[in-house]
Amino acid sequence: MEAIQGMEVFAIGVVIILFMAVLKQFGILEPMSSFEDSSDSDLELSTVRHQPEGLDQLQAQTKFTRKELQSLYRGFKNECPSGLVDEETFKTIYSQFFPQGDATTYAHFLFNAFDIDRNGSIRFEDFVIGLSVLLRGSVTEKLNWAFNLYDINKDGYITKEEMLAIMKSIYDMMGRYTYPCVRDDAPSEHVDKFFQKMDKNRDGVVTIEEFIETCQKDENIMNSMQLFENVI
């Protein structure tokens, strides 16, 4: 008799569970746990939109003509409709120009160089001011910009570690399939050569004065600075 009793209780228990399952299905019996994972968290995609300053102000701040600014903005807005470039988008865009390698690290450094106020996104103003320096600035301004790029922590000195990081990121952009093959010590060799050339007082860091001075004496570098004059 005991066994039968046990089985009957079990059977009745199963019936009750099934009943509750059916009720839950109909939404009549709501257990507690179904409110946590509502889809409100999907709205974290910010709807922040940024409008740039007026055309006149930008014209005053940069050396571009009105038409050039218009054309630049059209391209900018096409790729970033919200008016702000975050780092991920920036990396994606920049990587498209270097299909064979990995341009994300260098893009990260570039992003920091453009994002002057360090708020994590590039507005059109930052973009256009940076471009103005690069394309229409004097050689000293360009060299300043380059120094700023290399100086990762913006303390006014380029250390070997910073330069090594930059160099590695540049070599990363080449990718794997190069001729000759990129050896593992190629970046550090290149950094050593750079420091030999730039670091006049051999104190292990390159200051802005050393940098500008050395570059101004180097024929190749001065020529290459003029290379991209007619980009826009």
Add this chain to the structure above:
Amino acid sequence: MAAGVAAWLPFARAAAIGWMPVANLPMPVAPTDKNKRQDELIILNVSGRRFQTWRNTLDRYPDTLLGSSEKEFFYNEETKEYFFDRDPDVFRSVLNFYRTGKLHYPRYECISSYDEELAFFGIVPEIIGDCCYEEYKDRKRENAERLMDDQEDNKDAKLPNMTFRETMWRAFENPHTSTMALVFYYVTGFFIAVSVITNVVETVPCGSAPNQKEVPCGERYTVAFFCMDTACVMIFTVEYLMRLFAAPSRYRFMRSVMSIIDVVAILPYYIGLVMTDNEDVSGAFVTLRVFRVFRIFKFSRHSQGLRILGYTLKSCASELGFLLFSLTMAIIIFATVMFYAEKGSSSSKFTSIPASFWYTIVTMTTLGYGDMVPKTIAGKIFGSICSLSGVLVIALPVPVIVSNFSRIYHQNQRADKRRAQKVQKARLARIRISKTGSSNAFLHSKRNGLFNEALELTQLPYKMNLSDQSSTEEEQRLSKSTSLLESQHHHLLHCLEKTTNHEFVDEQYYQQSYLEAGLQNYPSRSPSLSSQDGVTGTCCTRRSKKHHTPLPNASAPAHMQPLTHTHTHTHQQGLQELSTIHIQPLSTSRSSLNMRIDEPAPLNCQSSQITTAIISIPTPPVTTPEGDAHLPAGPTHQNVVKVSAL
């Protein structure tokens, strides 16, 4: 390179200033924009509807009609607009492609009209975006099938010069082709029916003598049935032998399902002939007669529906398997539960769990014979749960099977899976190719673009016909083929190369040089050519993959350009022009390289990359005419060979 980021190219080039202080080598000259004009709006009048866009937008894709100078043919001087006499609705998608870089396929559009418009505007359908590509391919496939069906209806005209064997085979496969075939078809059908009926009637009890028990007809009229059986088997044997004779591939025919059914259908008779006298085996012989029922399957040759049913079951194997599996699970669970529930009650039929299986199956399939019923309350509760769940479990996969059947019946997509796999592979290859496409374009134009850099490069003499003076013409010819955008992009990549003092090569070359690190002769190469990523194996056609002996021209396929090639021991400098779209998954080239690692000079003879229509077309290569005579001269002569893709 996507159109959207083309607008960012000036930024990327400007950012290259960051590399300049680091570089030790001089930078290449930037391409100049000779006729730089301010961006202007152009009007495109398509059958009366006016579209306007910036000129730069259209220039993003110079290989299409709107992006090249071809649109000048459509320029209307009076109204100062470009007039196209085409469908304005489809043109909307075309123009959006220029604007956004993604080509969309609108669902309401007819596939053939869309294809025509794309062909007119010079856009390759393969660049349809992923969002619309599936739809496009499906529609295209349906269209192709429709065309094929239409064609097949006209295919029954008798082709001349068919051998007797081929005629017979066609007669067997399509009975409608001739009267003889039709007659044969009906005769065999009749005899199949007769044979099956005979087998059935054999077992019916005929009238018997009053004092004897009833005997089946088969034992009463033994001779008659035997004659009938013999006649049918004769016909079937003859038919089988005739099919075997007529089959184009006998081995394949013998392995096909229908022929196995034929064999199984007639074998019992012959075995019976051989074994009638042996008493021990006659029991087994009786069992063999069961196989005679397989003759009914021969009807499937006569009925399209039966064949499709068979194919449906085969293609729904996974659903059927799922059904079987879930049923088994449920049977075991419920049988166990019922057994334990009914254990207590007296005179219970549920004597063991396997005995309960029968009850569970009968209940789940809602048969309910009633030979086993639960008596306890628990048993009844579980029994009802069992029957309810049985309905659900069996009902679930059935609609899938049904829909499969109807789909196959209506569309006859026997090759659906095969084609789907190809499409999938092609899509993956497409995505990979669009990534490598732009790097290939750079590598291509590097080879071509060296003429433009003849000014600054190299002190070593290189054996090129063109010198600085004559380069202007070449330059113009060449620069026509690459757009300004592309040349700027390539200049950017070139600057990077100079900064790091390494060069981009493509994967094949890299693999090769990695594998044969010791075997190469670097110094002998002229730097202009040596800076190439010599894609190798140009002389090796697909046929001669494994051989790396020098091949004479004659052995090359007919469509190879008539230029010679030297085939040095190590590897070949080559220019591979891919004029057809040929997709080769990267993995195979790599694995084949691994396979050939033991060969002294493995050559990757497979064409591995493709260039889509967006990429610029390489121009005629540099050839050194003296290459012909110096075939065995070894590494000092490096010839550039142009080979069109196979």
